Amino acid sequence: MSDIIVSSRDTRIEGESPLDAVSFSNVRYSWPGPSPFSLTIKKFTLGSGEKLLLVGPSGSGKSTFLSLLAGIVAPTQGRIDVLGTEMAKLSGSGRDRFRVDHFGIIFQMFNLLPYASLIDNVLLPLRFSRTRRANAERDGSLDAVARGLLAALGLDETVIATVKAANLSVGQQQRVAAARALIGAPPILVADEPTSALDRNTEEAFLKLLFAQSEKAGTSVIMVSHDEGLAPHFDRVVRLQDIAVSSRGAKQ
Numbered sequence: 001m002s003d004i005i006v007s008s009r010d011t012r013i014e015g016e017s018p019l020d021a022v023s024f025s026n027v028r029y030s031w032p033g034p035s036p037f038s039l040t041i042k043k044f045t046l047g048s049g050e051k052l053l054l055v056g057p058s059g060s061g062k063s064t065f066l067s068l069l070a071g072i073v074a075p076t077q078g079r080i081d082v083l084g085t086e087m088a089k090l091s092g093s094g095r096d097r098f099r100v101d102h103f104g105i106i107f108q109m110f111n112l113l114p115y116a117s118l119i120d121n122v123l124l125p126l127r128f129s130r131t132r133r134a135n136a137e138r139d140g141s142l143d144a145v146a147r148g149l150l151a152a153l154g155l156d157e158t159v160i161a162t163v164k165a166a167n168l169s170v171g172q173q174q175r176v177a178a179a180r181a182l183i184g185a186p187p188i189l190v191a192d193e194p195t196s197a198l199d200r201n202t203e204e205a206f207l208k209l210l211f212a213q214s215e216k217a218g219t220s221v222i223m224v225s226h227d228e229g230l231a232p233h234f235d236r237v238v239r240l241q242d243i244a245v246s247s248r249g250a251k252q
Contacts, residue, residue: 020081021188021220022046022069027078029068039064041078041244046188047235051211051221055228056240059248062224065240066190069222070103071095083187101131104181104219106191110173112180114166118155121165122146122179132184149179153209170197171206178210185217192224200229207233 024044031037039061046052056062067073068080071087074095080087083102090098104125112121123146126133136145150160153175159168165176174194181189191210195203211233214221223234231237 019048020045021048021050021083022222023079023081024068025079025081027068027075027080029064029073030076031064035248037061037064038247039068039244040246041065041068044238044243046220046222048187049215049218049220051214051233051235052223053228053230053234053237054222054224054240055226055237056224057226060240061244061246062240063192064246065244066192066224070099070105070190072099100125100129102187104183104186104189106174106177106181106189106194108193108196110177110194112165112168112173112176115164118150118160118163118165118168118176119143119146121176122149122183124180126184129184132186135184146179146183149183149213150176152213153179154205171202174198174206175209178206178213182210182213182217182219185219187219189214189219189221190224191221193226194223195225195227195230203230204233 022045024041026043027041029039054062054065064073068075069082071080071082071090072095074088074092082098085098087095087098113124123142126136126142133142136142139145139148147157147160151157155172155175159172163172165173168176174197177194181191195206198206207230211221223230228237
C-alpha cells in the first residue's frame with residue numbers, strides 16, 4: 001500500500017460540507033519570476049461525486065488553479081483540503097504520491113505513449129500507484145480491466161488489440177486517455193480541455209461515456225474548458241472569474 005494515507009479524522013474547516021472532496025479557503029499563489037503572476041481564491045469546493053465544469057478564457061489562471069488542486073504547486077498562503085487531507089502538510093514528494101494515488105488526469109494533448117499498445121497506455125498509472133493497482137486488481141486481471149474500460153468508452157476490440165496509440169484518431173486517443181485516468185477508480189478526475197478538438201456530436205458522446213464510468217466508480221469530476229456550451233452535461237458550472245482574482249505583470 002502507499003505510504004500516503006487519506007486521514008480518517010475530521011480536518012475540515014468550520015462550515016465545510018462533509019461531502020466535499022476538495023475545499024479551498026483563502027488561497028493565494030504567487031509566481032515572482034520575470035513575468036509575475038498571482039491567483040487568489042477565497043473559497044471553492046468540489047462535492048463528492050459531483051461533475052463540475054470550470055470555465056474561463058485563456059490566460060485567466062485555469063492551469064494554475066489545476067496545479068494547486070492536484071498539488072503540483074503549493075499555495076503561498078491559505079488552505080487546500082483534498083479528501084480530508086490538508087495538502088500543505090505534505091512534502092513535495094508526498095503531494096506527488098498523493099496525486100498519483102487519488103487523481104486521474106486527462107491532459108489537453110492526451111500525452112499518450114505513441115508506440116505503446118493501448119493496454120500499456122491505460123495501465124501506466126498502475127506502475128506508480130500501488131493503491132490504484134490494488135483497486136484495479138479487485139475487478140480481475142489488469143489486462144481485462146483495461147480492455148473493459150476501453151470497450152466501455154467505445155473502442156472496438158480490433159483497435160484495442162492491434163493499433164498503437166500513434167495511429168489513433170483524435171477521438172480514439174481521447175478515449176484511451178480517459179481509460180488511463182479512470183483505471184483504479186481514483187476519487188477525483190481532472191480533465192483539462194479534453195474535448196477542444198472534437199465536434200459537438202462526438203463531444204457529447206464522449207461525455208456520456210466518461211460520466212457513465214465516473215459515476216460507476218463514484219469519482220468526482222472537474223473539467224476545465226472555455227466552452228460554456230458544455231454546461232448542460234454537468235451538475236454545476238463555476239466561472240473562474242467569479243471565484244478567483246488573477247494579476248499579471250505587476251510586482252507581487
